[in-house]
Structure formats: structure tokens, C-alpha cells
Amino acid sequence: MTSLDLELDLELARERDHHDACRAALARMTADVAEQAVTGEDVAASGADAEALGYHLRSRAKEFGEQPPGPLFFGRLDRADGQIHHIGRRRIAEHPASPPLVIDWRAPVSRAYYQAGAHDPQGVLRRRRFGWAAYSRGDSADLTGLEDEHLAAGEEVVSAIVTGEIERPRIGPMRDIAATIQPEQDDLVRSGPTVSLCVQGAPGTGKTAVGLHRAAYLLYTHPQRVRRSGLLVLGPNRAFLSYISEVLPALGETGIRQSTVEEEIARHEVRAVDDEAAALVKHDVRMAGVLRRALYARVATAESLEGELAVPDGTYRLRLPAEELAGIVTAVREEAPAYATGRDRVRARVVRALQLRAERRAGPLGAAWVRRIERARPVSAFVDACWPDVTPEQVLAEVLSDPADPLLTAEERAEIRWSKPPRSPRSARWSAADLVLLDELAGLIERPAGYGHVVVDEAQDLSPMQCRAIARRADFGSLTVLGDLAQGTTPWAARDWREQLAHLARPEAEIVPLTTGYRVPAAIVELANRLLPELGTDVPAGRSMRTDGEVRIRRVADVAEGVADAVRAALALEGSVGVIAPENLVEPLAEAVAKAVGEGLGEVVGEVSGDVVSTTPAGEGVPVAREFADGRLAVLPATMAKGLEYDHVVVAEPAAIVAAEPRGLHRLYVVLTRAVSRLDVVHREPLPDCLAAQAS
Incomplete structure (x- = not known):
């Protein structure tokens, strides 16, 4: 064993010991939070304060109890001021007042982990990345490697650990990218709470991950502001x-x-289906003006208000002339409040005008008088006549x-x-x-x-x-x-x-x-980029940092047989497999795949997404996705592929995907970019022209 090997073993042993200490501290934190939730129920406080405290403590206990297993840190910063910080997904400390054993990746001090480099060390002497066994549940023995960059010495290397994590086969739900956030992604993640951003992201650039990590960052840095109103x-x-x-x-x-x-927006169950022409009109922004006019057409105009308002008040009768009533309605309408608020304002101002008249005669009047006049029949009748109560369903009908x-x-x-x-x-x-x-x-x-x-x-x-x-x-x-x-x-x-x-x-x-992709290999990105000139959108072409990946395009006599062959080959390798096909081929291909893997027809895991206007009544012949091989293999319609990723994608009949809908080329662009390692295109019909050159 060389001295370098011995030094690596010693460093790994120290880091494993530190991870064990972190694990013990997290266990104590979890136990303390659970105990606080129990004892907090007996704390003397007002009803509202006790309820708020109890909710807070129960929420913290639930948060700690639901934390998924996994390594507790993924990086380390050795700073020029002598401080050493381990970076992980949450803060861990022996005691709330003690220095943290692990710093949350969202903390300000953690930013240097993502942004520092040889050109700008930001006070960092050494950045260390940790390599953990794939799918580790957080056992210290799963710490298998580490990688150091001596930034103050001008050292900056392409991280094999980061590359390995990015390229790791994808099975199951999407993973967080806290350990692999790139500087341009970090800038977006750490945007302030008042900033609205639009991220135009080519496939595989991590835009979804950026959005989710920004949500987590805002909840950490502005918890009261964001949690008070909620995050969606x-x-x-x-x-x-x-x-x-x-x-x-x-x-x-x-x-x-x-x-x-x-x-x-689900106020009612969907029980009808529009054809595409009707749906296009209803989704058009002009409908906002149509609906506003239809709603406010119910409000009386100044010209239509005739006659005074007379309201009994004991032996007296309070009167408001038509012109004053018209002025109230006109003023409220010009303020453009929500319709129900406007109705309430009209009532309140009518009552106030009546109150001023009554007080000139009888002196100050109390809240009981105001409530009685608000409920008076003439007042309610006037409000109903000039600003009627209405429901959305009535107006739209x-x-x-x-x-x-x-x-x-x-x-x-x-x-x-x-x-x-x-x-x-x-x-x-x-x-x-x-x-x-x-x-x-x-x-x-x-x-x-x-x-x-x-x-x-x-x-x-x-x-x-x-x-x-x-x-x-x-x-x-x-x-x-x-x-x-x-x-x-x-x-x-x-x-x-x-x-x-x-x-x-x-x-x-x-x-x-x-535009820089970290998930989709260059070979697949280059194939998909061939479609961009045909899509009619002004977006920059994507590029990939990954030089691995494989694309195969095969013309076959029998598509089902060709897909089954591709699936068998894909399952021999590591990772998830997705077969993406036109809707009418999903069931036949699911049967072919079932035979290829020796299973039944597979589990139905979801219906087609709603991004295509369908003329199929709900529940009748709606395509579904099917899963096989314990969830490792899925057969799904092209209309359901958006946002999903598989290590190996088998695309069946691209020409049929294109022909199935007006924006079929856009759909094919989505489908081709679902693969993060290997792509098989299996077809019997001729390929679209923009792909034919690639196949030749």
C-alpha cells in the first residue's frame, strides 16, 4: 500500500467517524423534537398561543420523523480562517447553541461550495467532495471515496464524483441535486423572495431541479414570509x-x-369534452374580457337608477335621492373592486349615507342601529337590484x-x-x-x-x-x-x-x-436539435457536458418485435427503461413487452396527461402507462412523457407521433429527450425528414 493510499484510508476513517457523530447528534435532535411535541401540550398559554405552539412543535416532529435516509453530508469546505464546514441537506448540531457538525446547503456560508473556484477561491483553501455508494441509506461504511480541490493553490479539476452522480442510472423518483448544483443554477436557486424568474431550459439542464431547490431555499431563508402565505x-x-x-x-x-x-381550479367534476375549436376559444385571453363584461352587465348604470330609497327608522322614514344612489354605485364601480367586495361597499355606503341623515336628527348612533339598517328590506332590495348577488356558474351558463x-x-x-x-x-x-x-x-x-x-x-x-x-x-x-x-x-x-x-x-x-445539459448525453441532444429549425420557436440549441451516451435508429419489419428486442437488450444493462409510443400502439407494445420480460400485462400507473385536447369522453379508451419489472420498465404514450426521464428510452414510430397532433414535432422533441443514457428509435414507417439524415 502506498503512502497516498494510506493517507486516503486515514482521511476516510476520520470522515466516517465524523459521520457517525453526526448520525448520533441527529438521533438526539429527533428525540428532543419528539419530546418537545409531547411536553408542549402541557404548556400554559392562551388558546391561540397554545394552538400555534402545538402546531409548530408537531410540525417539527413530523419533519424530523419523515426525513428520508441517506448520507448526512456531501461536501466540506476548509477555509483560510481555519474553519471547517461539512455541507449537507440539513443543519445538524449537538445542541442548538453549539457549532454545527453539518451546515445546511442553503446557508450563506455554503454558497462558496458551489461558487468558489481557482479564479475566485472566496476564502476557501480546499473543497472536498464525498463519494457515497449508490442508493446509500446513510451507513458510514458507504463513504467510499473523496476528492479534494486546493482552490487557493489554483487547482480546479473536473469532478469525477459530480460526473458520476449526474450520470448515475435513474430508477425511481427524481433525486435532489444539492450535491451537484452548478454555479449558474446556484445563482437562480438563491434569488430573493420578491424576484420572479423565468427559466428557459433546454432538456437536461436541470430547470425543474432549479425550481424545486429555489422553493427549498426560500423556505429556509424566509420561513415566516413564505410559510405564512404558503408555497405551491x-x-x-x-x-x-x-x-x-x-x-x-x-x-x-x-x-x-x-x-x-x-x-x-376543480370546482366541479369534468363531465363534458370540448372539441379543439371550442377549447381554443375558451382558453383565449379574450374570454377574460367577455366574462368581465357579462358579470358587470348586471350592475345598474346611473341612468337606470330611478326613484329614491326610503328606509323606515322608527316613526321616521330616511330617504336617499336617486342621484345620490347613482353616485354611490358609480364611485364603487370606478374603484374596480372584486364583484362581491363592490356589492358590500354599495351596501356600506348606502347605510353610511342614511346614518348621517339620522344622526343630524337624533345624534350619534351605535353599531346595533347600523346592523339593523344593513338588514332592512329596502336596503337589501336596492343592493340586489343595483348590484345583484351571483355565482360563477350562473354567469357562465x-x-x-x-x-x-x-x-x-x-x-x-x-x-x-x-x-x-x-x-x-x-x-x-x-x-x-x-x-x-x-x-x-x-x-x-x-x-x-x-x-x-x-x-x-x-x-x-x-x-x-x-x-x-x-x-x-x-x-x-x-x-x-x-x-x-x-x-x-x-x-x-x-x-x-x-x-x-x-x-x-x-x-x-x-x-x-x-443551455448546458448535465443529464442528457451529447449524442441525444444533437439528434433532438435537428428538430429545432422546424419548431417555429426562437430558443438556443442545447448542448451537453456529457460525451457518453448512445443512439441507435433501426428500421424493422415488425415494430412490436423490434421494441421487444430493444427492451430485452436494455434490461440487460443498469437503469430504468421507458418505451414511448403513439397512443394507439401503447397496448400492443405493452403486450409485446410483457412477453419479452415474461410477465403479465403490467400495472396501470397513470392516465394520459391533459396537455392535449381530446375528443374522447372521460374514462373511455384513455391511454395509460404500464409498468413492469418492479417499476424498472414502463410503456407509456408520448402524451404522458413530458417531465419524465429514463436511462434507456425506446421510441416507437416517430412519424406516427408527429402525425398524431398539430404540434407533433414538438411532441417528438420531448420524447427524444427523455433518455439520459441510451436512445433506441424503432420504426417501420419512414422517419420525419429532419431525422432521416441521421439514420442514413
Whole structure:
């Protein structure tokens, strides 16, 4: 054994001992928090204070109890001032007042771990990275290697540990990237709480990870501000949310709402399906104006208000002339409050005007008098007449029964008109697009409580009306908008970020491109880049730091047999496998794959995502994804692939994927970039022209 080997063994032994000390300290922290949650129930305090304290202690106990297993640190900084800091996913200390054994990756002192370099050491003498066995649950024996950079001496190397972690096969849900954040990603993650960002990220650049880590960073650095209003993560579908579900808990953050736009606006069950033409009209931003006018058409105009208001007050009768009433309604309308707030203001100002008249006669009047006049029949009748109470369903039912707004063309009005209007709004069968319109009306009537921060992934696929629904939920908060214009697949997909940000009420947000990929190999990125000139979007081509990866394009006589062969070969290697196909081939290919792996038809794991307007009634013939080989292998429709990643992807019949929808080339771009190690393209039909040159 050489002296270098001996020195490495000694260093590993010291670091393993430190990890054991950290593990023991974390166990004590967990036990202390659990004990505090129990004893805190007996603390004497007011009802509200006791409830708040109990909630805080129970939440901390739950957070510690739910922490996933794994290594407690991944890096170390040796600073010029003599301090040594181990960097991990959460702070660990022997005692709250003691120096930490591990510093949270989000702490200010940790930033040098990501940003320091030989050109700018930032006071760091040595940066150490730790190599842990794959899928380690945190046993100290799993610490298998370390790697030092002596930054003060001008040493800067490409980290084999970081490269190995990035290229490690992907099985199961998405992992956090706290150990491998790159400097340009770190800049975005550490943006302040009032800053709204739009990240245009090519495939494999880590935009989703950046958004989730920014959420974790904001919760750490501004806990009261963000937690008070809440933090919302919006994804395109449940399959995607399931894939990212373990990232925030791994970073020490639990209880974060992760949802879809459809779930956030789900006032009713979807029981109807629009054709594409109708859905396009309903998702158009002009519908916001149509709905606003339809709602406020109920408010009386000054010209329509005739006659005075007379309200009995004992033996007297208080009177307000028509012109004063008209002035109240006009003034409130000009203030442009939410509809329900406007109704309340009209009532309050009418009552105040009556109170002033009564007090000139009888002197000051108390709250009981005000409440009695507020409930007086003439006052309620006037408010109902000039500013009627209404529900979103009532307004939308009238609009769809007889669309008449000139903002829409005659053809567009015909597209959205109900062929057979329901007897009442309660019996209406609402479509998915109708729910977006109902949410717009609900926001006009009574503005919803907002979140402190909202992370929006796959934002390029949002319609203008969906963007408005998100903007209402972030009225006083900030946004992290993530997406790739080249991956837009909905009929209303954005073609320009500035326009999309305007719909999100953040026109001033900075647009930051991420073009360097760390997950998708260069060979796959170069193949996908061939599609970019055909997509009609102005986005920079992606590039990859990875020189590994493999692309095979094969023309076969039988696609099912060719896919089965590719699956057998892929399963012989390490990592996850995804077979992505046109919707009509999913079931036949699932059967072929089942035979290839010697299993049944596989477990159904999710329905197709909602980013394509379908004419298929809900629940009838909806394509699904199927899993085999204990979740290592999946067969799924192309419409469900967005946001997912597999080590080995088998793409079946690219030409059929392109032909299946108007933005089929965008869909194919998404599909090709789901592979993070190897890509097999299996086809019988001729390839799209932009790929044919690659295959020749």
C-alpha cells in the first residue's frame, strides 16, 4: 500500500467517524423534537398561543420523523480562517447553541461550495467532495471515496464524483441535486423572495431541479414570509408530480402543496369534452374580457337608477335621492373592486349615507342601529337590484347559452354555444375548459387567497386563461416559471416568453436561458436539435457536458418485435427503461413487452396527461402507462412523457407521433429527450425528414 493510499484510508476513517457523530447528534435532535411535541401540550398559554405552539412543535416532529435516509453530508469546505464546514441537506448540531457538525446547503456560508473556484477561491483553501455508494441509506461504511480541490493553490479539476452522480442510472423518483448544483443554477436557486424568474431550459439542464431547490431555499431563508402565505408547486400532471415528490422532503421541506392547474381550479367534476375549436376559444385571453363584461352587465348604470330609497327608522322614514344612489354605485364601480367586495361597499355606503341623515336628527348612533339598517328590506332590495348577488356558474351558463359579446367572431360564438342549454347551472355538465372560465369568474367575484411563492413547471403549455388563474394565486407573491418553448405541445402553447409572462402578470420577470445539459448525453441532444429549425420557436440549441451516451435508429419489419428486442437488450444493462409510443400502439407494445420480460400485462400507473385536447369522453379508451419489472420498465404514450426521464428510452414510430397532433414535432422533441443514457428509435414507417439524415 502506498503512502497516498494510506493517507486516503486515514482521511476516510476520520470522515466516517465524523459521520457517525453526526448520525448520533441527529438521533438526539429527533428525540428532543419528539419530546418537545409531547411536553408542549402541557404548556400554559392562551388558546391561540397554545394552538400555534402545538402546531409548530408537531410540525417539527413530523419533519424530523419523515426525513428520508441517506448520507448526512456531501461536501466540506476548509477555509483560510481555519474553519471547517461539512455541507449537507440539513443543519445538524449537538445542541442548538453549539457549532454545527453539518451546515445546511442553503446557508450563506455554503454558497462558496458551489461558487468558489481557482479564479475566485472566496476564502476557501480546499473543497472536498464525498463519494457515497449508490442508493446509500446513510451507513458510514458507504463513504467510499473523496476528492479534494486546493482552490487557493489554483487547482480546479473536473469532478469525477459530480460526473458520476449526474450520470448515475435513474430508477425511481427524481433525486435532489444539492450535491451537484452548478454555479449558474446556484445563482437562480438563491434569488430573493420578491424576484420572479423565468427559466428557459433546454432538456437536461436541470430547470425543474432549479425550481424545486429555489422553493427549498426560500423556505429556509424566509420561513415566516413564505410559510405564512404558503408555497405551491404546479406540475403538468400527476405522473410528473409523483416523479418529483421526494425532492423537497429530501431537502428537509415537507407539507408543500404540489398540484396541477386542473386540481387547483376543480370546482366541479369534468363531465363534458370540448372539441379543439371550442377549447381554443375558451382558453383565449379574450374570454377574460367577455366574462368581465357579462358579470358587470348586471350592475345598474346611473341612468337606470330611478326613484329614491326610503328606509323606515322608527316613526321616521330616511330617504336617499336617486342621484345620490347613482353616485354611490358609480364611485364603487370606478374603484374596480372584486364583484362581491363592490356589492358590500354599495351596501356600506348606502347605510353610511342614511346614518348621517339620522344622526343630524337624533345624534350619534351605535353599531346595533347600523346592523339593523344593513338588514332592512329596502336596503337589501336596492343592493340586489343595483348590484345583484351571483355565482360563477350562473354567469357562465348565460354566456355559453347565448354568446353575444362582439370580442368574439360569429364563428367563435357558435363554437362555444351550448347546443342544448341545461335547465339550470346546477345541472350543467362542465368541460375542463369551462372550469378555467369558472375560476376566472370566481376570481372576479371574490379574489382568492394567494401563495407567497409559486413554482410553475412546463409553463410553455399553459393557455392564457390558465396563466391568469395562476397569477391570481400569486397576487402578492413571486413566481418561478420553468419551461422550454421547444417542448410546447398544447394547441395554445406559448411561442414567446414575454407574452406568456404578461398573462402571468409578471411582464418584468427576468428570462434566464439554461443551455448546458448535465443529464442528457451529447449524442441525444444533437439528434433532438435537428428538430429545432422546424419548431417555429426562437430558443438556443442545447448542448451537453456529457460525451457518453448512445443512439441507435433501426428500421424493422415488425415494430412490436423490434421494441421487444430493444427492451430485452436494455434490461440487460443498469437503469430504468421507458418505451414511448403513439397512443394507439401503447397496448400492443405493452403486450409485446410483457412477453419479452415474461410477465403479465403490467400495472396501470397513470392516465394520459391533459396537455392535449381530446375528443374522447372521460374514462373511455384513455391511454395509460404500464409498468413492469418492479417499476424498472414502463410503456407509456408520448402524451404522458413530458417531465419524465429514463436511462434507456425506446421510441416507437416517430412519424406516427408527429402525425398524431398539430404540434407533433414538438411532441417528438420531448420524447427524444427523455433518455439520459441510451436512445433506441424503432420504426417501420419512414422517419420525419429532419431525422432521416441521421439514420442514413
